[in-house]
Amino acid sequence: MVSCQQLDESVAAQNKEAPLALTWTAVQYTASPPSDVVLGHIEEATNSKLSIIWVADAMKEDKLNIALASDALTKIVTIQDIRNSAFLSAVRAGTFWEIGPYLSQFSNLNAMDKTILQNTSIDNKIYGIYRERDLSRQGIIYRKDWLDQLKLETPTDLESLYKVMEAFTKNDPDGNGLNDTYGLTDRNDLKFGAFQTLASYFGTPNEWGWMGGKLQPAFMFSAYKDTMKFMRELYEGKLMNEQFAVTSKQQQWEEFTEGRAGVYIGNMDDGRNLFKTLIQSNPKAEIDLLNRINGPDGKPHVWSQAGHNGIFVFPKSQVKSEAELLRILAFFNRLADPELIYMLNYGVEGIHYKLENGDMVELLSNESERWEQEVRPLISLMGVRALAIRPQGDPLREKSDRLTEDNRSFLVINPAASLDSPTANERGGELNIIIQNATNSFILGLLDEQGFDKEVERWKQLGGDQIIQEFNEGYAGRS
Structure with a gap:
């Protein structure tokens, strides 16, 4: 963990520069976007000026496809579906910065979970800061x-x-x-x-x-x-x-x-x-x-799930130099400091929550509506997170957190999580329905084992064999 002295020195160094102007396309999961109450504190702490374009969750893929086609991108773009075919094509065409080589320069970013990084990689390269989620609850x-x-x-x-x-x-x-x-x-x-x-x-x-x-x-x-x-x-x-x-x-x-x-x-x-x-x-x-x-x-x-809900990426058309990219990565590194993680999760101390014993947080019940309006939407802006405090007085939440951490010791990882299959992208949904129906039919006694095997063969003939081949070729290609 970075010491207070180091943080102070970092902030002082930042403040010698003009505020970093950032345009950011973010997903809006709530009925309305947040007010500027918490965002103002974040701007001050990171020496930045944020201009956020909030896109409704239901519209995010359409907006992304239009933005990619018209090159109307912001400096930070939220990509929730990292297997979106238009996004993958743009990555392979060189639209976005590859950030993997720079991560070691930043303490928090360098400490990102290697499994999650691999799950977000494209052609075995890192193009974004992941939006961290638990690997298994x-x-x-x-x-x-x-x-x-x-x-x-x-x-x-x-x-x-x-x-x-x-x-x-x-x-x-x-x-x-x-x-x-x-x-x-x-x-x-x-x-x-x-x-x-x-x-x-x-x-x-x-x-x-x-x-x-x-x-x-x-x-x-x-x-x-x-x-x-x-x-x-x-x-x-x-x-x-x-x-x-x-x-x-x-x-x-x-x-x-x-x-x-x-x-x-x-x-x-x-x-x-x-x-x-x-x-x-x-x-x-x-x-x-x-x-x-x-x-x-x-x-x-x-x-294990993939451990992320997408990534934040940086278009070369908007982030025009390596120096600017490094400032943006420093911004995300700062966002991963505990005080700013608390802010994105709980708001401002004394307004939305209070600390107890220095390591637990209690949401102020009389400010719950304000928290919903001013804080909850900010989960969209959170990348790396390593919370050291949790709401107190909730034994089930506390136990869930402990057991979630314990799950990490015996996770079963999906070895194909970062692989791409054009056939799966195109027909994976309809092919999955074959297996889902066959599985449920077996449980219900409507199919025997031989009948289930026939449905698996049908899956293979309709495109499954091609998916298997593409995943194996992709795995061999990244080795």
């Missing part, structure tokens, strides 16, 4: 009061997890004498619902894995089928919601918060909001979080 949220009522131990492996879900279904965990509960609530999302997390517990690769010296899609591995069989057992035993394949996330939440289901597999951060809703109707309810489930090999595994 996946885990299990469960009714601790039900577990205690049935005198069960916290599950540690797939067998004990199954037994807990079975007991939650058959042994009246809420004690009302009715057969009105079940184990798992799931939804129509194989990735962010239960399936992919369970698949990682079984040892399935993350999207792509190595088989016979080649990259192959995860659904070609035996562990993927083991996961389907596990979920089929849950379904046939009525240990999960029967309508999972057409259940929305909101409906899934209601199954849990209304006391019908006792296990939710997904983002552990959902636990605090599930709990807040649950205790409105059942004040005595308790929930807990779990992230380590040992697989058949006796070890925990959890799939």
